[in-house]
Every structure is written in C-alpha cells, then in structure tokens.
Amino acid sequence: MTNFPPLSKTAATEAEQLVARAASVPPRPVDPASWDELVARAAMRPTRDARLIPAFMLAVAAGVGVVMLFSRPAPIPPAQPGLQLVATAATKWTQTSPSTVVLSAGRLSMVRAGEVRIETPHAVIEAHQSRFLAEVISSGTSLVVEEGEVVLRSGSVTRTVRAGESLVWPPSPEIPARLLDTPPVEERCSTSPAGERRSCLEAEAVNGSLDAQAALYELGVLEAKSGRSERAVEAWQQSLRRFPEGVLHPEVRLALLVELVRARRFTEAENAAQDFEKACADDPRRAEVGTLKALLSGH
Amino acid sequence: MRAHTFREDLHERRHFEGVYLALDAVDRAVTLDEIKGVYFAHAAELRQAMARLAPELDADDLLQELFLIVLRNPGQLSAVDSPRAWLYGIALKLATTRRRTARARRFFGLEVADATPSIDSSSRSLEQRDAQRRIAKALESLSATKRETFVLFELQGLSGAEVAQALGVPEKTVWTRLHQTRKEVLAALERQLLVEARTSGLTRGEIQP
Numbered sequence: 251m252t253n254f255p256p257l258s259k260t261a262a263t264e265a266e267q268l269v270a271r272a273a274s275v276p277p278r279p280v281d282p283a284s285w286d287e288l289v290a291r292a293a294m295r296p297t298r299d300a301r302l303i304p305a306f307m308l309a310v311a312a313g314v315g316v317v318m319l320f321s322r323p324a325p326i327p328p329a330q331p332g333l334q335l336v337a338t339a340a341t342k343w344t345q346t347s348p349s350t351v352v353l354s355a356g357r358l359s360m361v362r363a364g365e366v367r368i369e370t371p372h373a374v375i376e377a378h379q380s381r382f383l384a385e386v387i388s389s390g391t392s393l394v395v396e397e398g399e400v401v402l403r404s405g406s407v408t409r410t411v412r413a414g415e416s417l418v419w420p421p422s423p424e425i426p427a428r429l430l431d432t433p434p435v436e437e438r439c440s441t442s443p444a445g446e447r448r449s450c451l452e453a454e455a456v457n458g459s460l461d462a463q464a465a466l467y468e469l470g471v472l473e474a475k476s477g478r479s480e481r482a483v484e485a486w487q488q489s490l491r492r493f494p495e496g497v498l499h500p501e502v503r504l505a506l507l508v509e510l511v512r513a514r515r516f517t518e519a520e521n522a523a524q525d526f527e528k529a530c531a532d533d534p535r536r537a538e539v540g541t542l543k544a545l546l547s548g549h
Numbered sequence: 550m551r552a553h554t555f556r557e558d559l560h561e562r563r564h565f566e567g568v569y570l571a572l573d574a575v576d577r578a579v580t581l582d583e584i585k586g587v588y589f590a591h592a593a594e595l596r597q598a599m600a601r602l603a604p605e606l607d608a609d610d611l612l613q614e615l616f617l618i619v620l621r622n623p624g625q626l627s628a629v630d631s632p633r634a635w636l637y638g639i640a641l642k643l644a645t646t647r648r649r650t651a652r653a654r655r656f657f658g659l660e661v662a663d664a665t666p667s668i669d670s671s672s673r674s675l676e677q678r679d680a681q682r683r684i685a686k687a688l689e690s691l692s693a694t695k696r697e698t699f700v701l702f703e704l705q706g707l708s709g710a711e712v713a714q715a716l717g718v719p720e721k722t723v724w725t726r727l728h729q730t731r732k733e734v735l736a737a738l739e740r741q742l743l744v745e746a747r748t749s750g751l752t753r754g755e756i757q758p
Contacts, residue, residue, distance in 0.1 A: 253709045253724055256702060257731065265738035271680035273704045277597035280612075285588055288613055289581075292620045305657040 334361035357385040373404040373419045382411075389514040392418045418514075423545035425511055426538035429504055439468075448472060455488075463489065463496045470505060479513045500530045507539065511546070520546040584623065587632055588616055594705060595640050601700045603644040604685055606651060614647075615639055634714035637707065641697050641715060687737035695730040702727055 261270035337343055341356025350367045351358065360366060360382050368375040368384050370391040375384055380398025384391065393402060394416040402409045402419055411417045439450035451472065454465035470485035486506040493499060503526045510519035523543035527536060592612055599615075600608035618639055619626060629635040684704070688696050694716070701707045701715060702723070709727075713720040 253720075254727075256706065258703070258706075263735070263739075264742060265735040268680045268683055268738055269703055269734070271677055272684040273706065275597075275677045275681060277593035280589065280592040280596065282589075284592075284609075284613075285585055288588070288616050288620075291613060292617055302654070302657075 335359060336361070353384060353386050355386050357383060359383050373402050376401045376403070387514075389516050390418050390420055392416065422511060422514060423516075423542060425508055426541060428535055428538050429508055429542065439465075460497065463493050463498045466492075467498050467502055467505070470502070470509075474505070474509055479509060482509050483513070494529070500526070500533050500535075503529065504535065504539070507542070511542070516546050584616075584619060584626065587619070587626065587636070591633055591636050592616070595636055598637065598700060598705050599640050599644050601685070601688070601704060602641065602697065603648050606644070606647055611640070611643055611647060615643055618643070631711055631714055634707070634711040637701060637705075637711070637715035638717065641701075645693060683738060683741055684734075686741065687734050690737060691730065691733060695726055695733070698723060698726045699730045699734060703731075 256273065257266045258270040258273040261267045335351070336359040338357045338359075341358060342354045343356065343358060344352050346352055349365045350369065352369045354371060358368065360368075360377065360380070364379065366377050366380075370384070370386045372386070372391040375382075375391075375393060377398065377400040380400050381396045382398070382400050383394040383396070385393075391402075393400060393411055395411045395413050397413050399413070400411045402411060402417060404419055409417055409419070439447045439454065448469065451465045451469040455462045455469060466485055466489035470482045470489070473479075473482035473485060483506060486502045486509070489496070489502045490499060490506070496502075503522065507519055507522040507526060510516075510522055520543055523539050523546065526533070526539050527543070530536060533539075595615060596608045596612040599606075599611040603611065615636065619636070626632060626635070688699065691699065697716060698712060701712045702709065707715065709720050709723050713723045716723065
C-alpha cells in the first residue's frame with residue numbers, strides 16, 4: 251500500500267467532492283482571551299464530579315455482590331451418620347449394622363471413619379479411623395491400607411496392616427522347592443530375535459512331533475517368565491490335551507500346577523495336583539505334589 | 550539575557566501559586582511563552598478535529614483540557630519531533646476518553662444527551678455546512694480507529710507520517726486503514742445521496758445545494 255494524496259486534491263465524484271468541501275472548512279480562530287482562561291484554570295487543583303463517587307461506589311458494590319453471589323461456596327453437607335464408603339461397580343455388599351458391612355465380592359473403599367467391621371468369605375477386617383481398600387475375589391481378600399491401622403482376623407490368626415502396607419488373605423501355600431526345579435530342556439528357537447521367539451515356538455508347536463511337545467513346554471515357560479500367566483497356562487493345557495502321555499507330560503503338569511498356585515487359582519491347582527498324582531504315579535515328586543495338594547485343600 | 554525556564558516562569562506568575570503541576574517532568578528549559586505559541590498555532594485546528602471526532606461534546610472544553618495536559622507535562626513537548634502530531638495524539642485519546650465518560654454519566658442519569666450534536670460552527674457557506682453534516686453522519690458508522698485516521702488525513706490535512714505518530718501505529722497501517730475507510734465513507738455518502746433523491750423525488754444532480 252503506497253501513500254496517496256487526500257481526496258480534497260483529487261475529488262471527482264459527488265461523494266469525493268463532499269469530502270473535499272468538508273475538508274476546506276477553515277477552523278474557527280481561537281479567542282485570544284481563552285489562553286488567559288486556560289492559565290487561570292491550570293492554577294486550580296483539578297476536581298472531579300462528586301456525584302460520580304456514589305455512582306461509582308454503587309457500581310462497585312453491585313459488582314462485588316454479583317461476584318459473591320456466584321462464588322459463594324456450596325454449603326458443606328452435614329456429616330452423615332454411619333459409614334462412609336465407596337463401592338465399585340458390581341460390588342456385592344450389605345450393611346448389617348451401623349458399623350458392619352458384609353462384602354461378598356468386589357471392592358470397597360472406606361473413608362476415614364469411626365469403628366468399622368467388614369466381613370468377607372475369608373476374613374474379618376476391623377478398623378478405627380482408617381482409610382483403606384478391601385477387595386474380595388474368588389481366591390481371597392486383599393487389603394491395602396492408606397491411613398491408620400487395620401486388623402484382619404481369620405480363625406485364630408490375626409494380622410495387623412499399617413498405612414502403606416497391603417495383605418492378601420489367605421496367603422498362597424508354600425510350594426515345595428523340589429517342584430520348582432525346572433528340568434534342563436534343550437532351548438528351542440534360541441537364535442530367534444527376542445521379539446520373535448514366541449512366534450517361532452508357536453510355529454514349531456503346530457506339528458505332532460517331539461519338537462512340538464518341547465516347543466509348547468518352552469512357550470509356557472516363556473509366557474510365565476514374561477508375567478503372562480494366562481497364556482502360560484493355556485500353552486501347557488494345550489500340551490496336555492494334545493500329548494497327555496508325551497515324554498514331557500510330567501514336567502508340563504508340574505509347571506501348570508506351580509503356575510496355577512502362583513496365580514492364586516487354588517481350585518484349579520488342586521485339580522492339577524490330583525491329575526498329576528493319577529498320571530504320574532511313579533514320579534519321585536509325587537510326595538511333594540501330595541503335600542501341596544493338602545495345603546490347597548485347606549483354602 | 551537568559552530565557553526563563555518554565556519553572557522560573559511559574560514562580561513569577563501569581564496565577565500559579567499553589568498550582569498543581571508535575572514540575573519534575575521538566576528536564577529542559579521550556580517557557581510558558583513557548584507553550585502559548587504552540588497554543589495559538591494549533592488550538593483552532595485541534596478544536597475543529599475534536600469537534601469532528603466527538604461531535605456530541607463541547608469542543609472548547611476539550612481544547613482546554615488538552616492544553617491543561619500540555620501545561621502539566623511541559624517536558625514532553627520539548628521531547629517530541631512533531632508537536633503537531635503529538636498534540637493530535639493527545640486530542641484523540643482525550644476525545645475517546647471523554648466520549649466514554651459521557652456515556653457513563655448518561656447511563657447514571659447525571660447528564661442528558663445533547664439532542665442536536667454540534668459540529669464546529671466555522672462553516673462559511675451552506676455547501677460547506679451541508680458537507681460537514683453529511684460527513685459527520687457517514688463517520689458515525691465507522692470504528693474509532695478508522696474514524697480517527699480519516700478525520701486526521703482527509704479533513705485535517707495531516708501527512709501520513711503525522712497520522713502514524715498521532716495514532717502510534719506504523720505508517721503502512723495508516724495507508725491500509727485509509728484505503729479501506731475511504732471506500733466505506735464514500736459508499737455511505739453515495740447511499741445518503743441516493744436515499745435523499747428517492748425520498749424527495751428529485752434527481753441526484755438536483756438535490757445538490
């Protein structure tokens with residue numbers, strides 16, 4: 251955009267001529283006496299219209315009132331008598347007395363409150379002025395304490411859980427050390443890159459040879475070490491379905507049993523122990539399996 | 550003979566005993582006579598400009614307020630390159646502020662709106678008065694920045710550089726604004742002429758005074 255002359259110098263249309271005509275109006279000269287008036291006015295302290303002050307204060311007060319109206323905090327609800335708890339979806343619980351809750355499944359979050367007693371299928375939890383989570387699953391009750399102190403009772407056993415601690419009840423049975431000895435098996439697919447070993451083993455497990463048995467066993471071991479318990483169990487169960495009398499079936503049965511115990515799937519573990527006793531009557535580890543089965547039956 | 554500084558000048562004048570002035574701002578010798586010279590050189594056109602920018606307000610009052618500001622900030626007058634553009638800059642701010650204050654006063658019922666807005670009454674002819682009236686009407690629909698740019702350049706005859714200094718914007722911005730504003734003003738004037746011709750039954754040529 252370049253500079254251009256004013257319309258008054260280039261007026262062509264009627265509208266432009268109007269502008270030129272208005273621009274040609276000379277300013278009215280100022281009265282020489284106005285300078286003296288100005289100097290006299292400058293000598294006075296400037297004043298403000300006092301009538302504006304109440305109007306201004308009124309406007310400020312109205313503004314403050316509006317702000318207070320909208321920013322007034324919501325009244326704090328009075329404390330509710332009884333327990334204060336939060337239950338997740340699908341939690342099954344009932345309150346049997348002002349301070350007692352029966353929790354059969356799901357998770358409850360207890361807000362810091364007075365005396366509270368929670369009854370689960372596995373234990374009784376007692377607390378006072380504590381904040382904690384209690385969760386019931388099929389294999390037990392877990393407890394995570396965030397504030398205060400919580401007492402868990404089961405039969406004659408009493409455990410005290412403090413803030414920052416957690417507990418799962420009943421505890422997993424101790425697995426005999428002999429059952430944890432992994433048999434030396436020739437490593438398969440060991441040359442495959444780390445991310446491709448699983449697919450290599452899965453590919454090897456397709457045929458019906460001895461290699462397939464070893465591949466399925468190793469696949470389960472790989473999944474268990476990676477923390478994928480479900481997939482490890484699936485691999486070994488598949489192995490037992492396909493090769494119930496295979497050369498590796500005792501090792502597969504033991505690995506499955508141990509993994510089920512670690513995953514707190516006690517009922518399935520007990521069945522797996524029973525299957526082992528039937529299928530491997532002459533196995534030297536049968537006694538340890540019997541011991542573990544006895545512990546599992548107590549859960 | 551050494552010229553009196555503005556401060557000394559004030560002390561010598563009884564009018565200024567107890568005067569409320571920001572004397573700390575004086576960093577150069579500025580005499581009251583210098584300010585008087587500036588006043589008589591530019592007061593008339595500044596009053597005309599403020600009458601065009603704020604037609605509902607008293608232009609004489611605005612002019613006095615403008616020069617009260619100058620008297621209270623004498624140091625700034627000596628520091629600017631173009632006193633004319635600087636004065637126009639103050640005039641623009643003053644007109645805007647006073648228009649806003651007047652609206653507030655009317656809102657609180659402290660002031661009644663002037664039913665007949667006054668245009669600087671220096672028109673010399675009927676044609677000029679009619680042109681003033683039409684331009685004032687056309688300027689009503691413009692935004693403040695466009696109105697200020699148009700008035701300063703087209704009506705008051707400031708150069709592009711002076712308008713830029715008065716508005717505190719780059720000169721390029723002034724030309725861009727002017728380009729757009731010209732179109733809007735001329736279109737508004739054309740509409741006025743057309744509407745008047747239709748309602749009067751005359752041709753556009755016939756309605757010219």
